[in-house]
Amino acid sequence: MAHDEQPTPKWQKTACILCECNCGLEVLVKDGSLTKIRGDKDHPASQGYSCEKPLRLDRYQNGAHRIDTPLRRRTDGTYEQISWDIALDEIAERLAAVRDTHGGERIFFYGGGGQGNHLGGAYGRALFNAVGAKYMSNALAQEKTSEAYVDQQLYGSHTSGDFEKTEVAVFVGKNPWQSHGVARARPTLKEMARDPQRSIIVIDPRKSETAAMADHHLQIKPGTDVWCLGALDATLVQENLIDSQWLTAHAVGVEEVLELFRKIDIADYARRCGVAEESIRSAARRIGRATSVATYEDLGVQQSPNSTVSSYLQKMLWILTGSFAKPGGMHIHSWVFPLAGPWFPIERESTVPLDRTRRVVGLMSMRYGAAAMRAVFSRLDGEKASGRIAERIARRTLKAFFASVAVPAADPIARLVGNGTQEGFTPVTGARIIGGLIPANSIADEILTDHPDRLRALWIDSSNPLHSLADSNRFRRAMRSLDVSVVVDVALTETARAADYVLPAASQFEKYEASLFTLHFPHNTFQMRRPLMSPMPGTRSEPEIYAALIDRLHLVDSTVISALTAAAKVGRSAYSLALFSTLEQQKQLAGLLPYILYRTLGATFAPGDEAQALIWGFAQLATIAQPDAARRAGFTDDGDGQGEHLFGAICDRHEGVVFTDDTYSDAWSYVRHADKKFHLMIPELMDEIRRLDAEEPCYTTAEFPFVLSAGERRSFTANVIIRDPDWRRRDKSGALRMSAQDAAELAVDTGDIVRLTTETGTATTTVEISDMMQPGHVSLPNGMGVSYPGPNGETVIGVPLNTLTTVTRRDKFFGNPWHKTVPVRIEVLDSAAPPPARF
Ligand SMILES: Nc1nc2c(c(=O)[nH]1)N[C@H]1C(S)=C(S)[C@@H](COP(=O)(O)OP(=O)(O)OC[C@H]3O[C@@H](n4cnc5c(=O)[nH]c(N)nc54)[C@H](O)[C@@H]3O)O[C@H]1N2
Ligand SMILES: Nc1nc2c(c(=O)[nH]1)N[C@H]1C(S)=C(S)[C@@H](COP(=O)(O)OP(=O)(O)OC[C@H]3O[C@@H](n4cnc5c(=O)[nH]c(N)nc54)[C@H](O)[C@@H]3O)O[C@H]1N2
Numbered sequence: 001m002a003h004d005e006q007p008t009p010k011w012q013k014t015a016c017i018l019c020e021c022n023c024g025l026e027v028l029v030k031d032g033s034l035t036k037i038r039g040d041k042d043h044p045a046s047q048g049y050s051c052e053k054p055l056r057l058d059r060y061q062n063g064a065h066r067i068d069t070p071l072r073r074r075t076d077g078t079y080e081q082i083s084w085d086i087a088l089d090e091i092a093e094r095l096a097a098v099r100d101t102h103g104g105e106r107i108f109f110y111g112g113g114g115q116g117n118h119l120g121g122a123y124g125r126a127l128f129n130a131v132g133a134k135y136m137s138n139a140l141a142q143e144k145t146s147e148a149y150v151d152q153q154l155y156g157s158h159t160s161g162d163f164e165k166t167e168v169a170v171f172v173g174k175n176p177w178q179s180h181g182v183a184r185a186r187p188t189l190k191e192m193a194r195d196p197q198r199s200i201i202v203i204d205p206r207k208s209e210t211a212a213m214a215d216h217h218l219q220i221k222p223g224t225d226v227w228c229l230g231a232l233d234a235t236l237v238q239e240n241l242i243d244s245q246w247l248t249a250h251a252v253g254v255e256e257v258l259e260l261f262r263k264i265d266i267a268d269y270a271r272r273c274g275v276a277e278e279s280i281r282s283a284a285r286r287i288g289r290a291t292s293v294a295t296y297e298d299l300g301v302q303q304s305p306n307s308t309v310s311s312y313l314q315k316m317l318w319i320l321t322g323s324f325a326k327p328g329g330m331h332i333h334s335w336v337f338p339l340a341g342p343w344f345p346i347e348r349e350s351t352v353p354l355d356r357t358r359r360v361v362g363l364m365s366m367r368y369g370a371a372a373m374r375a376v377f378s379r380l381d382g383e384k385a386s387g388r389i390a391e392r393i394a395r396r397t398l399k400a401f402f403a404s405v406a407v408p409a410a411d412p413i414a415r416l417v418g419n420g421t422q423e424g425f426t427p428v429t430g431a432r433i434i435g436g437l438i439p440a441n442s443i444a445d446e447i448l449t450d451h452p453d454r455l456r457a458l459w460i461d462s463s464n465p466l467h468s469l470a471d472s473n474r475f476r477r478a479m480r481s482l483d484v485s486v487v488v489d490v491a492l493t494e495t496a497r498a499a500d501y502v503l504p505a506a507s508q509f510e511k512y513e514a515s516l517f518t519l520h521f522p523h524n525t526f527q528m529r530r531p532l533m534s535p536m537p538g539t540r541s542e543p544e545i546y547a548a549l550i551d552r553l554h555l556v557d558s559t560v561i562s563a564l565t566a567a568a569k570v571g572r573s574a575y576s577l578a579l580f581s582t583l584e585q586q587k588q589l590a591g592l593l594p595y596i597l598y599r600t601l602g603a604t605f606a607p608g609d610e611a612q613a614l615i616w617g618f619a620q621l622a623t624i625a626q627p628d629a630a631r632r633a634g635f636t637d638d639g640d641g642q643g644e645h646l647f648g649a650i651c652d653r654h655e656g657v658v659f660t661d662d663t664y665s666d667a668w669s670y671v672r673h674a675d676k677k678f679h680l681m682i683p684e685l686m687d688e689i690r691r692l693d694a695e696e697p698c699y700t701t702a703e704f705p706f707v708l709s710a711g712e713r714r715s716f717t718a719n720v721i722i723r724d725p726d727w728r729r730r731d732k733s734g735a736l737r738m739s740a741q742d743a744a745e746l747a748v749d750t751g752d753i754v755r756l757t758t759e760t761g762t763a764t765t766t767v768e769i770s771d772m773m774q775p776g777h778v779s780l781p782n783g784m785g786v787s788y789p790g791p792n793g794e795t796v797i798g799v800p801l802n803t804l805t806t807v808t809r810r811d812k813f814f815g816n817p818w819h820k821t822v823p824v825r826i827e828v829l830d831s832a833a834p835p836p837a838r839f
């Protein structure tokens with residue numbers, strides 16, 4: 001298959017990689033550049049929508065940031081270019097040395113995907129398992145883990161809201177106008193705002209673009225969500241606006257929770273969050289009256305004090321009103337493959353005749369009879385007629401056993417490939433692990449110690465934690481004290497500049513990629529993106545990198561690879577049988593599944609297409625986990641044919657597919673508690689609610705009198721996916737927003753330069769007077785402050801926020817940093833010219 005651009009460019013389908021919505025795009029490619037970009041009307045979720053950000057995505061694809069040679073750090077901190085062979089040989093040797101000396105658990109994995117690329121991280125799980133690693137983390141563990149814990153306790157999985165249909169949308173510390181997260185966010189918000197029957201409620205200390213459209217803007221003091229949310233819940237209970245019938249039918253632990261809310265002093269909570277009591281009551285009444293409520297909490301609350309209990313109180317708004325599994329409400333959804341937490345198969349609607357017998361016989365024959373079968377497949381090499389017969393037999397065998405055997409066979413494998421297996425506490429600091437992720441802000445503490453169980457090696461893929469986690473300088477020190485660190489990235493990032501080895505990745509438009517943000521309900525979508533052009537010479541895709549490293553660790557016997565490749569040549573059913581039986585017999589190989597798929601099934605695809613092999617695995621796992629929802633989406637074959645059918649559609653439909661189709665009430669099938677009920681009592685959070693009366697919120701001191709929101713999403717921020725500062729059409733240096741009153745008191749005007757000082761560091765920035773801000777509250781954008789090689793050398797534009805933040809101000813349960821309430825001092829600088837930003 002030729003991936004290079006055609007002489008006359010044709011519109012090709014891909015997706016935006018700048019936020020979790022992954023809107024479908026169509027692009028024209030010329031001479032390696034994305035010359036024209038438009039929203040793809042065929043995309044099943046975005047339906048032609050895109051915002052302004054992807055129009056200049058070529059600034060990601062091309063530019064001075066791209067690296068094209070593996071780099072090795074010299075002792076003086078400079079880097080030398082080395083060949084791929086030397087890099088891979090040395091890295092494999094050094095990882096093996098750490099494993100052999102200290103144990104594989106001391107090799108830590110971070111990242112594995114950004115907003116649009118999760119395939120590399122999924123392949124990376126094979127290396128994780130190959131070296132015997134145990135701990136990992138990524139950006140989710142500095143934002144979403146508190147919410148994930150609450151979800152897990154209440155009903156077991158992730159929820160999303162039906163904002164297209166909802167009567168009342170509640171956004172808590174979320175500004176979807178800029179940050180999206182809701183499909184087709186802007187038209188959806190506009191429709192809601194226009195419709196007198198529907199309402200938007202926003203909790204935000206800032207008059208964000210979304211707050212400005214809202215019917216109820218609860219403009220709290222920064223960091224006080226917990227009292228605002230508590231007062232809303234208390235109003236629902238005390239004014240009897242709850243759905244008692246629904247609660248009785250679907251929830252347990254109700255009375256204990258209602259009792260807590262009955263005791264809340266609403267007036268006092270309103271005072272603590274700085275909102276008029278009547279405004280809170282009025283918003284609660286609107287929620288209580290609605291036929292449906294959908295909520296979305298995000299960084300404003302997740303990176304603020306009391307985030308875990310706030311998540312709980314936020315979810316109570318729709319739980320107390322019974323807004324689940326109905327149009328416009330909240331839902332648990334299917335996954336192609338879960339991003340966090342364990343793989344979870346949904347029970348089949350119909351029973352399989354003789355299910356138990358089929359399971360026992362099926363598993364036994366996989367364990368004991370399969371070697372002979374694999375030997376037959378191997379001997380068929382190239383014999384077409386016998387191959388067809390063998391495939392037919394394999395297909396028929398699978399038909400008889402698949403429905404009974406697939407889940408028990410797939411479950412242990414899927415758990416190893418996912419990241420949800422590890423729970424408990426970290427070895428050095430005892431930080432709590434949730435969804436398989438250790439708190440991102442504990443990583444440095446797990447390294448900077450002489451504890452014998454400290455982390456010794458760090459593998460980072462697709463992430464820039466030295467820039468994105470709290471206290472950058474501390475993270476840099478931690479990286480430099482490791483035995484070995486490796487960064488896989490398209491750019492020489494801040495993190496790469498502290499690593500021992502840097503491996504240059506092919507870009508997301510030069511290889512197969514996919515996002516696992518499959519968060520929709522009732523129609524969930526997935527898109528596999530094809531390469532739009534050849535990889536930049538010198539770069540490699542992550543699947544290639546991981547496979548080459550695992551080859552060097554010599555863990556898989558070459559006869560396994562050749563037998564499975566032979567089976568794949570016979571047919572997909574033969575391959576399924578051979579693969580699952582091999583993994584049943586040699587369980588130590590299960591965690592290497594992505595590698596095995598790549599080297600065996602992948603070898604039967606056209607050169608350059610090998611990475612699709614894991615997508616085949618995902619298609620099988622998705623249909624095994626959600627057979628009925630996949631059937632409703634049109635994948636009606638049985639046995640392994642259902643996954644095959646889905647895989648075929650994923651390959652054919654470049655715009656993406658609807659892979660599961662549910663009815664609203666099907667959301668109940670995704671509830672993970674065996675009694676299919678919501679469990680409202682979470683004892684440690686009940687204690688937290690009781691404690692709230694004793695806490696008076698205050699996040700400033702005489703030394704640091706302002707609250708800085710360190711990381712506001714704006715029109716031209718996208719984490720640090722695009723490094724070229726010229727990408728931005730406006731707000732190029734990322735101004736500090738402040739109220740007119742504060743500006744007057746400080747005697748500064750828009751465009752003036754100020755110095756910010758926190759307990760951790762200092763930075764300079766320009767000021768923008770903004771009527772979005774309340775007095776005492778200032779805000780800086782995220783995604784700035786990275787170095788970029790310009791004509792006059794490296795420049796850093798904007799504030800690298802995490803030189804100002806600390807790991808100590810964090811959630812007591814899951815360590816989420818309080819980036820939205822950083823105490824800060826502001827000083828006016830005399831000079832009009834900004835001193836150069838320093839990282
Ligand atoms: N344009 C753009 N979009 C993005 C991204 C990007 O970089 N740029 N990043 C993506 C990612 S990774 C994420 S996680 C999401 C984040 O998306 P959001 O969470 O929506 O983004 P933020 O602007 O960080 O924060 C949302 C709001 O929280 C408010 N806030 C500040 N302090 C508080 C507080 O104490 N309480 C409450 N209730 N609100 C507060 C801010 O004023 C802001 O309006 O955006 C995604 N989308
Ligand atoms: N103070 C403060 N800190 C924050 C935030 C904040 O609001 N305030 N926001 C936080 C949030 S919510 C998030 S999600 C994190 C995000 O922070 P990170 O997890 O560090 O993610 P990104 O900034 O998206 O970085 C993605 C990296 O992937 C690289 N990349 C792009 N494409 C590829 C590819 O194909 N292969 C490989 N190997 N690499 C690729 C990019 O060059 C970039 O270095 O930041 C967090 N940090």
Ligand code: SF4
Pocket residue numbers: 016017018019020021022023049050051052053054180181
């Ligand atoms: S940034 Fe997000 S909302 Fe905008 S086009 Fe990209 S994926 Fe869609």
Ligand SMILES: [Mo]
Pocket residue numbers: 139143
């Ligand atoms: Mo994020």
